Amino acid sequence: MNELVFFINNVVIAGSVTGSIYAIGAIGVTLIFSIMRFAHFAHADIMTFGAFMVLLLTTAFPAVGASIGVPTALIMLPLAMLLTAALAVGIDKAFYKPLRAHGVKPIVMVIGSLGVTLMLQGLIRLFSGTGGQSLYVDDRKEIFRLALPFEGVRAPIVITEPQIYLFVITLVAVVALHLFLNRSRLGKAMRAMSDNPELAQASGINTNTIVAVTWVIAGALAAIAGTLLSLDVTFKPDLSFFLLLPIFAAAIVGGVGHPYGAIAGGFVVGFAETLAVFNWNVLLRPFRDSLPTWLELPSNLAFVGTEYKIVVPFFILVAILVWRPTGLFKGKVI
Amino acid sequence: MHGGYGSMNILNGVNMTLYADEVGVIVGPNGAGKSTMLKAVFGLLNVNQGEILLNGQPIHNLPPNQLVERGMGFVPQEKNVFPSLTVKENLEMGAYLKPQNVKRMLEQVYDFFPPLVEKRHQPAGELSGGQRQMVAMGRALMAEPSLLLLDEPTAGLSPLYMNEIFDRVKKINAAGVGILMVEQNAKQALAIADKGFVLAAGQNRFTDTGAALLADPDVAKSFLGG
Amino acid sequence: MSHSTKNRNPAYTPKDATPERRFPLRELVLFGALLAAVLAVYAAMGAAYSTRMLVEAACYAILALGLTIQWGYAGQFNAGVMGFVALGGFCAMLFSVPVNDAFWGTELPGELGQVLLYGIAATLIVVGVTKLDRFGVPKKLRTVLAIVIGIVLYLIVISLLREVTSQIQSQAGFIGGFGLPAWVGWIVGGALAGGVGYFIGHVCLGLRSDYLAIATLGIAEIIKAFLKNSDWLTRGTATVSPLPWPTPGPAELGFTLSRAIYLSVTAVVIAVIFFLLHRAYHAPWGRMIRAIRDNEVSSAAMGKDINKRRLEIFVLGCILMGLGGGMLGTFNSLFDPQGYLPLNHTFLVLVMVILGGPGNNLGTIFGAVAVYIIWIMSEPLALFLMQLAVTLGENAFGWEAPSNMDSRALQARVLVIGMLITLVLRFAPKGLLPEKIKTHG
Incomplete structure (x- = not known):
């Protein structure tokens, strides 16, 4: 049973955490793709930017949260979402819109977004330095240990405060997005434009508005994902490096242009990562006595070492491109 | 309405006038510029020279969304629905600029196209060709246009649906909506036309009432296949 | 086609479209x-x-x-x-x-080669299993078999490899050139x-x-x-x-x-x-x-x-x-x-x-x-x-x-x-x- 608890802590909880973060990031990527038809490489750095804004605000007013009883970083999140959304819209106006107006190929937009990536990285590092910093400036990170009411189980299930916030906020964000896309006039217009941009224009939908709304949503979601990740671990200026490949893999696994697919893809990639680095020997330990003696299990039965974690999203990406390039949920645009 | 010079030298001087409440039909051989003409009217192509008037107002080179506001609706020949949106959502998109009218116009469109009622919660991409055409026309009607542009509404449809579509066009016109449509099925289309335009090589060769064009031996010989 | 060339929009003509050599x-x-x-x-x-x-x-x-x-x-x-x-x-x-004698002089190269051979053999086995459907094995069963065997063989080979490489690292540093x-x-x-x-x-x-x-x-x-x-x-x-x-x-x-x-x-x-x-x-x-x-x-x-x-x-x-x-x-x-x-x-x-x-x-x-x-x-x-x-x-x-x-x-x-x-x-x-x-x- 202790082994099972270990499994829950290291796979179920850890996988849900990374899965949620990848899912929120992948939604942004997939929305941008479905409206503007290009892979937005700067997305992971927009996530980092959002987290950095929270860090700046939290460092500036470290004591705000204590009065209400939540981490200050969480109170600063809505403000950071606004700032990040504004940045995303601004980047579009300054860099992507002129390229779109020239009618360039989507791949040129991709290169443009790489340029934006570098600029954001340069800016963030210029101001933050290169080291890691905790978003818990003045607050304390609560850790909950839930002891299980079974006999012989000593290890508790461990979950931290930011992880609980992460699950709640992810759920709220997904439900809000669902309602927006299916109930609101603007959300339906967004889906319409992703379906058929010319017809959307012919119906009187202002495509510039939809583009701006897409950036606002993608930027705000990116700020959420970046902040929650930084809360869970620490803020690092090279966060994007660990995020870019997984969120693209998630978006493609789910079917590009498919927001719900992106959510599923995020969890697929997140769990695949945690399962791949999990040492399966732990689960086999209880059966050690019943195994034949000639079978000597090595102490490390993980598929890949943590240092090769990046192989996992790549492997998933290649596998899906080979067997089902439209993704699990039949993406629209290939 | 006067159509002027189109772009890319496909339209070389077209002149058409259509009164409100009339059905105008543009026919002609392949490559005559029929669809180009319609797209130019709806602001999807640049008009290099000449002018287009709607109710006496110049409208050329206005963006499509402003044309919709001024009472023009356009049904393209292909890709004329939002495939992943439900039928109802497709129709709602048609009234995007007039959200207050959605409820009233939905009823009216369902009146025109009764088969759509039971399909209203299905994605439009799952419908048959004829039903899709109905969704497409319904979407354009949602904005309460005074003039509806139809680009080959019966292309690729079975004869059964073809008749139904022509029927609907007549019915829509009877409700007070002017129609300008491009058609391959010239005979059937001219039969319901108040005014017919025969377009060839970017110019309108013949303009008359639909019935008169059908009866004209020159037109029949060169453009209607005998 | 000469007609279309003549009427081409001048803006679309590449500036240096002339095939003649120009002064560089x-x-x-x-x-x-x-x-x-x-x-x-x-x-x-x-x-x-x-x-x-x-x-x-x-x-x-x-x-x-x-x-x-x-x-x-x-x-x-x-x-x-x-x-x-x-x-x-x-x-x-x-x-x-230069060649690293601390590696080549021991039995380690042989062990490394053995693991590589195992890896090749494992790959061949998995490839063979994926072809089982030609011998009447149902496709679903074949896929499941291939995946299970693939995972097990992968785990065996990778742990052998980990063993050998850590030995190389501790005894010889690295394999050298x-x-x-x-x-x-x-x-x-x-x-x-x-x-x-x-x-x-x-x-x-x-x-x-x-x-x-x-x-x-x-x-x-x-x-x-x-x-x-x-x-x-x-x-x-x-x-x-x-x-x-x-x-x-x-x-x-x-x-x-x-x-x-x-x-x-x-x-x-x-x-x-x-x-x-x-x-x-x-x-x-x-x-x-x-x-x-x-x-x-x-x-x-x-x-x-x-x-x-x-x-x-x-x-x-x-x-x-x-x-x-x-x-x-x-x-x-x-x-x-x-x-x-x-x-x-x-x-x-x-x-x-x-x-x-x-x-x-x-x-x-x-x-x-x-x-x-x-x-x-x-x-x-x-x-x-x-x-x-x-x-x-x-x-x-x-x-x-x-x-x-x-x-x-x-x-x-x-x-x-x-x-x-x-x-x-x-x-x-x-x-x-x-x-x-x-x-x-």
Whole structure:
């Protein structure tokens, strides 16, 4: 049973955490793709930017949260979402819109977004330095240990405060997005434009508005994902490096242009990562006595070492491109 | 309405006038510029020279969304629905600029196209060709246009649906909506036309009432296949 | 068709569409300016430093030629130049470094070989299981069997490998090199990079170009992670140094002369590549490639095997990157997996190509040398400017300077590279020396 608890802590909880973060990031990527038809490489750095804004605000007013009883970083999140959304819209106006107006190929937009990536990285590092910093400036990170009411189980299930916030906020964000896309006039217009941009224009939908709304949503979601990740671990200026490949893999696994697919893809990639680095020997330990003696299990039965974690999203990406390039949920645009 | 010079030298001087409440039909051989003409009217192509008037107002080179506001609706020949949106959502998109009218116009469109009622919660991409055409026309009607542009509404449809579509066009016109449509099925289309335009090589060769064009031996010989 | 040519919108006619030769004024001016810049660097920084810069620029020019055929000839965007460069550098190291007797003298090579054989055997078994459906096994059962057997065999082989490699690491440090001339490593590096390129291209080239960008970005990071963490093979973060040169080293001839000889070797390689590319570009093969880039649908309609041509181009580009990476690695005389930065090796090369003129080999070489000079010179310049700002700030406003000025000055360069990419894309998408598009009208 202790082994099972270990499994829950290291796979179920850890996988849900990374899965949620990848899912929120992948939604942004997939929305941008479905409206503007290009892979937005700067997305992971927009996530980092959002987290950095929270860090700046939290460092500036470290004591705000204590009065209400939540981490200050969480109170600063809505403000950071606004700032990040504004940045995303601004980047579009300054860099992507002129390229779109020239009618360039989507791949040129991709290169443009790489340029934006570098600029954001340069800016963030210029101001933050290169080291890691905790978003818990003045607050304390609560850790909950839930002891299980079974006999012989000593290890508790461990979950931290930011992880609980992460699950709640992810759920709220997904439900809000669902309602927006299916109930609101603007959300339906967004889906319409992703379906058929010319017809959307012919119906009187202002495509510039939809583009701006897409950036606002993608930027705000990116700020959420970046902040929650930084809360869970620490803020690092090279966060994007660990995020870019997984969120693209998630978006493609789910079917590009498919927001719900992106959510599923995020969890697929997140769990695949945690399962791949999990040492399966732990689960086999209880059966050690019943195994034949000639079978000597090595102490490390993980598929890949943590240092090769990046192989996992790549492997998933290649596998899906080979067997089902439209993704699990039949993406629209290939 | 006067159509002027189109772009890319496909339209070389077209002149058409259509009164409100009339059905105008543009026919002609392949490559005559029929669809180009319609797209130019709806602001999807640049008009290099000449002018287009709607109710006496110049409208050329206005963006499509402003044309919709001024009472023009356009049904393209292909890709004329939002495939992943439900039928109802497709129709709602048609009234995007007039959200207050959605409820009233939905009823009216369902009146025109009764088969759509039971399909209203299905994605439009799952419908048959004829039903899709109905969704497409319904979407354009949602904005309460005074003039509806139809680009080959019966292309690729079975004869059964073809008749139904022509029927609907007549019915829509009877409700007070002017129609300008491009058609391959010239005979059937001219039969319901108040005014017919025969377009060839970017110019309108013949303009008359639909019935008169059908009866004209020159037109029949060169453009209607005998 | 003469009718359509006559009435073509003048704005759409390429400016240099005339097939006649024109006086290459633009080329002369640009290369003249480049020469002046090089001379200025020589005057300011001394011969040894400047020759080193030129050799590095020449190696980058090979990388840039690799990227320009992918991006300029065929419109494929490779975002993982770094990975292919690292592969080249790794092979240069592996082949040229002296033999390590602490490894080869023991039973370890045999054990390593055994594990590799196991790996091959396991692969064959799994491949065999996937073919079971031909012998009447239901397809679902076959798939399940293949996956289960694959996982079990993988776990067995990987744990054996972990055992052997940790032994190598503790007993011998790393497996050492083969003690062969460096150019063998360059060639193998090119071949290895080409092989990886074949795999990636095979998966992605039939899909939208975005996917290729994502996949190359991924493979580059994986190659780097592998080289960085496989201490038994590369010494990882401990780095391998020195790497022997194929030409006389600085110890024998002094810095300037030995670097000049190395420079002439790279120059010869560039000249050969340039000549071959020039021939290929104007050969039917090159025309076909460009036809596919410019109009995929009609090329396919004419019966061209688009994906095969694309794969050829992509692999060719990767080979050049591997080769250039090998030459660069040997010249630096240091193999440091952590030194392979996406920034230097991917984006710098990208800027070289789009600034010089994608699809124009001469423009690409110009871009490579020009951008590399700017890049190298911007480091002291950025530091100087930062220092100046700090001094001014301290004197005038009493600022307190941040401690890590050097690393922050480097970040300013990242910003500049990013800015350069977006600005060139926006204002000079065809580069300073655009590809000459000939029309046959």
